[in-house]
Amino acid sequence: MQTTSFSQFNIPSIVRASPPPTTTMLRRKTTSSRRLSPLYAVASSTSRRQVTHSMPPEKLEIFKSLESWVSKNVLPLRMPVEKCWQPIEFLPDPSQGPEQFEEEVRALRQRVLGLSNEYFVMLVGNMLTEDALPTYQTAINTFDGVRDETGSNPCPWAIWTRAWSAEENRHGDLLRTYLYLSGRVDMLMVEKTLQYSIGAGIVSVALNIFIKLFI
Numbered sequence: 070m071q072t073t074s075f076s077q078f079n080i081p082s083i084v085r086a087s088p089p090p091t092t093t094m095l096r097r098k099t100t101s102s103r104r105l106s107p108l109y110a111v112a113s114s115t116s117r118r119q120v121t122h123s124m125p126p127e128k129l130e131i132f133k134s135l136e137s138w139v140s141k142n143v144l145p146l147r148m149p150v151e152k153c154w155q156p157i158e159f160l161p162d163p164s165q166g167p168e169q170f171e172e173e174v175r176a177l178r179q180r181v182l183g184l185s186n187e188y189f190v191m192l193v194g195n196m197l198t199e200d201a202l203p204t205y206q207t208a209i210n211t212f213d214g215v216r217d218e219t220g221s222n223p224c225p226w227a228i229w230t231r232a233w234s235a236e237e238n239r240h241g242d243l244l245r246t247y248l249y250l251s252g253r254v255d256m257l258m259v260e261k262t263l264q265y266s267i268g269a270g271i272v273s274v275a276l277n278i279f280i281k282l283f284i
């Protein structure tokens with residue numbers, strides 16, 4: 070089975086770095102020959118400018134005044150959970166019994182044999198973007214006037230943000246499980262990269278994009 074290593078590709082947002090001490094200690098004894106070299110993919114840790122993004126009072130007032138409009142016109146646009154697709158609907162389902170599950174996994178792995186490495190690099194990039202969802206929710210909750218101050222705030226803006234996060238979460242779940250079952254990518258490297266990425270937070274450029282969505 071061909072395995073794609075992240076280290077083979079030049080991905081702008083991923084840089085190689087010396088492993089941090091804790092990671093070095095945790096290297097698995099089971100490292101096999103398929104791991105080409107002890108490279109570590111991490112989110113860029115370039116220095117960051119402190120971002121201040123509080124709204125001026127007049128804009129804050131606008132967001133507050135829109136709350137009842139959001140309740141009446143935006144919140145109803147949410148699709149009920151029962152009508153949403155779920156990742157398992159597109160994946161081998163273990164609840165169907167071991168034989169059916171194994172057959173579906175084998176079929177999936179057979180199907181992906183013909184796909185190029187570049188395709189999987191694209192999927193991994195997409196998965197990392199989707200799975201960094203905690204960063205996006207955190208970013209939104211830094212915005213004055215719309216933030217979820219308690220984690221379960223009844224403010225309509227906060228309700229919308231939580232619902233959006235819950236819907237988005239399915240995308241990463243689907244991609245991650247698909248890639249895992251495919252056997253075509255180095256999941257250990259992918260998972261480390263994701264942990265670095267979420268731990269690093271969001272850069273000011275991306276945060277500004279989020280801000281513009283609201284202003």
Ligand SMILES: [Fe+2]
Pocket residue numbers: 199237240
């Ligand atoms: Fe998404």
